[in-house]
Amino acid sequence: MINLLLFANFQEVIGSKALSLELNVNNILELKNYLLSKYPELDFNFVMVAVNEEYATDETVIKSGDVVAFIPPVSGG
Amino acid sequence: MINLLLFANFQEVIGSKALSLELNVNNILELKNYLLSKYPELDFNFVMVAVNEEYATDETVIKSGDVVAFIPPVSGG
Amino acid sequence: MNFEITDKPIITQDIINKVVDRNAGAVTTFIGTVRELTKGKKTLFLIYEAYEKMAVKQLSRIGDEIIEKWPNAKVAITHRVGKLEITDIAVVIAVSTPHRKDAYDANEYAIERIKQIVPIWKKEHWEDGETWVGNQLETEQYPTGKPEGVSHD
Amino acid sequence: MNFEITDKPIITQDIINKVVDRNAGAVTTFIGTVRELTKGKKTLFLIYEAYEKMAVKQLSRIGDEIIEKWPNAKVAITHRVGKLEITDIAVVIAVSTPHRKDAYDANEYAIERIKQIVPIWKKEHWEDGETWVGNQLETEQYPTGKPEGVSHD
Numbered sequence: 001m002i003n004l005l006l007f008a009n010f011q012e013v014i015g016s017k018a019l020s021l022e023l024n025v026n027n028i029l030e031l032k033n034y035l036l037s038k039y040p041e042l043d044f045n046f047v048m049v050a051v052n053e054e055y056a057t058d059e060t061v062i063k064s065g066d067v068v069a070f071i072p073p074v075s076g077g
Numbered sequence: 078m079i080n081l082l083l084f085a086n087f088q089e090v091i092g093s094k095a096l097s098l099e100l101n102v103n104n105i106l107e108l109k110n111y112l113l114s115k116y117p118e119l120d121f122n123f124v125m126v127a128v129n130e131e132y133a134t135d136e137t138v139i140k141s142g143d144v145v146a147f148i149p150p151v152s153g154g
Numbered sequence: 155m156n157f158e159i160t161d162k163p164i165i166t167q168d169i170i171n172k173v174v175d176r177n178a179g180a181v182t183t184f185i186g187t188v189r190e191l192t193k194g195k196k197t198l199f200l201i202y203e204a205y206e207k208m209a210v211k212q213l214s215r216i217g218d219e220i221i222e223k224w225p226n227a228k229v230a231i232t233h234r235v236g237k238l239e240i241t242d243i244a245v246v247i248a249v250s251t252p253h254r255k256d257a258y259d260a261n262e263y264a265i266e267r268i269k270q271i272v273p274i275w276k277k278e279h280w281e282d283g284e285t286w287v288g289n290q291l292e293t294e295q296y297p298t299g300k301p302e303g304v305s306h307d
Numbered sequence: 308m309n310f311e312i313t314d315k316p317i318i319t320q321d322i323i324n325k326v327v328d329r330n331a332g333a334v335t336t337f338i339g340t341v342r343e344l345t346k347g348k349k350t351l352f353l354i355y356e357a358y359e360k361m362a363v364k365q366l367s368r369i370g371d372e373i374i375e376k377w378p379n380a381k382v383a384i385t386h387r388v389g390k391l392e393i394t395d396i397a398v399v400i401a402v403s404t405p406h407r408k409d410a411y412d413a414n415e416y417a418i419e420r421i422k423q424i425v426p427i428w429k430k431e432h433w434e435d436g437e438t439w440v441g442n443q444l445e446t447e448q449y450p451t452g453k454p455e456g457v458s459h460d
Contacts, residue, residue, distance in 0.1 A: 069205055072288070075276045152439070167320055174340070175394075
């Protein structure tokens with residue numbers, strides 16, 4: 001099970017702050033492709049991703065229990 | 078009469094915060110020369126001068142009633 | 155804690171107090187406030203949202219980066235979340251160093267890094283609508299999905 | 308008054324309050340404090356002295372210079388005189404601007420100018436003596452008796 005955290009416009013597109021997904025995906029790229037198939041309006045351009053609170057890449061391997069967060073362009077400060 | 082204001086080490090060398098001098102001097106340079114003749118240990122290197130609270134130069138003309146301040150290297154902040 | 159996310163008003167002096175030091179001659183603070191006008195458009199209020207746990211981690215990482223670059227610096231950063239009105243404080247960064255130049259440089263480094271790597275978002279509420287503000291740097295792109303200068307560990 | 312010399316402790320927030328503005332998104336402050344160690348030598352306390360009337364004029368001139376360079380800036384500066392203990396605040400500079408870069412630059416400009424043109428002196432009291440501190444910039448020389456960039460009017 002992958003725990004997904006959603007913020008800002010991602011939260012609004014998906015309509016949820018957090019999702020737990022029973023998925024067979026190996027890495028972030030596969031997770032993105034799965035989400036795109038369900039929410040075609042998602043735009044991953046300039047969106048960072050974190051696995052267990054550390055920045056990750058499309059190639060980062062994910063396993064059951066991981067917390068994956070999509071980080072749209074930040075605007076703190 | 079020239080009103081002289083003294084600060085920091087100038088105050089200590091001359092032993093006074095302020096002096097009123099009845100002097101026949103035309104400009105700052107002449108005033109400096111007069112003071113040096115009385116207080117040879119004065120060092121005007123890097124010392125700025127103000128006439129009536131505005132920075133001035135050796136050539137600045139002074140007249141009776143003016144307030145002249147010697148400004149040793151500043152160290153505020 | 156020198157690195158915090160809070161939903162309460164920030165008292166600048168509290169953040170300054172965290173970095174005061176007998177051997178610091180200089181303290182700089184940056185106070186980011188909610189501005190009413192942006193390019194002529196009027197903001198009514200803002201909502202800040204954070205991925206809090208990660209945001210604290212990233213703020214703390216910025217602190218580590220600063221100590222590495224300016225070993226005598228002390229740093230504290232607090233960022234607020236929730237609804238903020240015009241002139242409310244969104245962020246306070248305080249840096250102390252023995253000499254002043256470092257205090258300016260390290261402080262400016264902190265705000266630049268916040269705008270790159272700390273997962274906090276603001277939603278502007280205008281008179282005629284609302285929008286999540288994208289990357290304020292605008293020039294930044296993360297083709298790899300990872301910001302520059304952030305190691306993956 | 309945005310430019311002051313005081314013989315009382317400086318409350319940083321009071322100076323910040325003078326520059327808060329609905330259209331300022333950034334406030335920077337510089338807080339100069341009394342440091343215990345300078346090149347390994349231990350300071351016990353400091354005495355600051357000012358040519359007060361002229362110092363206020365020069366601080367205000369620095370404010371004018373800043374407005375000329377950064378037209379949307381607001382500036383407030385208070386410098387303390389008298390006896391100051393370790394960690395006491397000698398000076399607070401607050402600058403607000405719409406955008407952050409200007410707030411850092413204008414603030415740093417202010418402290419550099421203070422160290423050039425504002426008639427304030429400090430006397431360091433060490434364990435083994437006391438001395439009036441010369442120009443902290445050390446590199447500055449005024450062969451004409453007049454600092455650079457100060458017009459004579």
